[in-house]
Amino acid sequence: MVGFRELFHFTGGIPLNLFVRFGSDNRWHFHKCLELGYCAAGNGELSVQGKNYTLKKGVLFLVNPYVVHSIQNQSADFAMTLMQMDFQEYESLCPGITSLDFHNVISGGLSEERLLTLYRFVAAIVYEASNKLSGYLLRTDSLLRALAQFLVDYLTVETRQARGPRSAESDRIKHLIEHIDVHYNEEWSLDELADMVGLNSQYLSRLFKLSVGLPLTKYINSVRVKKSLPDLLDSNKTIAQIAAQHGFQTVKSYYTAFAEVYDLPPGKYKRWQKNMQREKKRLRPVESDIQLNELFDDLYTYIQNSEMRTFGGYGLSRQREKTGARRA
Structure with missing residues (x-):
């Protein structure tokens, strides 16, 4: 069974959508926002750009905007915290930020110090958004801006303009993906699909693999397989x-x-x-807030002993005690 619990949804002008997801629906999909995920429980698998990555408790991962991916659970208790960040809002503060690509999978490719810093950012943002104590919007906004700067300084791979399709081509790939999702069981030739989006068939093949990470035929078959599961x-x-x-x-x-x-x-x-x-x-x-806090306990350990003034959430232990007393 798939379910989710929303913690924060673009509130107060802050470009953040934050929720906990239980289970998965296995669909190939993409977001207009940068997505940063934390596996809070169980085991799963992330498929992105033709590669599969194991998700287990404590793993962080990041998926760039418009990158097609899927997440499937491999245990009944699988749960993820997902942060979707729309950096379009920060374009005036950091010109070019919406054209940047970042490291797709985090936990395996960072130094210990930078990975720890990233965990602390995620933990502090989840804490603020889930507990909503006085002043949490100001602290969440401050944390998200600092996280954006951290990503730009340390996790940038390249500019999307130099590597990937231009915006008009991205729209064509998006249209094609949406068409395949609805009409997946129909028969097409490559020429027919290319005509539908106004591209040469050979160019479409190259563009699709560049954008999605899978050849077009393999992508269509993967959609058909996942649609066949029910x-x-x-x-x-x-x-x-x-x-x-x-x-x-x-x-x-x-x-x-x-x-x-x-x-x-x-x-x-x-x-x-x-x-x-x-x-x-x-x-x-x-279901309950108390159970959610239990789900986040391991994540919160990353900020227990840190200098939280740096991350905007000072007095964490005292606040958690107060929160627990209020809910008891």
Whole structure:
């Protein structure tokens, strides 16, 4: 079951959307905002630009704007904190910030000192947004601006203009992705798709792989596979019926595409999901504020012993005690 708990949604002019997500929907998608995620519990997998990354408790990851990705849970207790930051608001303060690309996956590619600083920023912002104590909007705004500067100073990879498609081309890729999501089970030729977005077929192939990280055919098959999951898991249809209804010409092509996405054939994946559902029934859903704070306890340790005046959240331990007493 997929669910989420919103903590902060572009409040007070602050360009931040912050929520906790439980489970995943496996869809390929993208955001107009930079997305910074923290795995708070369980295990999952992030697929981005043709690569898969393991998500486990404590892992940070970052996905650039307009980069297509998917997140899937691999355990029943999988939970993530997701921050979406619209740096368009900071363009006047830092010209060019909306054209920057940052390190896609954080935890494996930073020095210990910079990674610790990033954890502290994330922890402090989550704390302020979830507890909403007096003055939290001012502190959250200050933290987010400081985080933006930290990303620009230490995590910049290159400018998107130099590497990726121009905005008009981005719009064409976006339109194509939206079309595939709706009409995924139809048959097209590459020329037909290219005509639809007004591009040469060879150029479309190069542009799509540059933008998404997957060849167009593999992307279409991955969408078809993920759209087929409800029929695979919750119906009595045969594999042949499922393959045909979701755009595959043969059962073999469905098996091949399925294994490329999930590293398992359809039958084994179905058995694994049933076992996970049985496990999920034994777990208590995270609903209350107190349970959310328990979910964030490990994250909050990154700011317990730091000089929080640097991050805008001084007096953290005393505030948490006060918060706990108020809710008790």
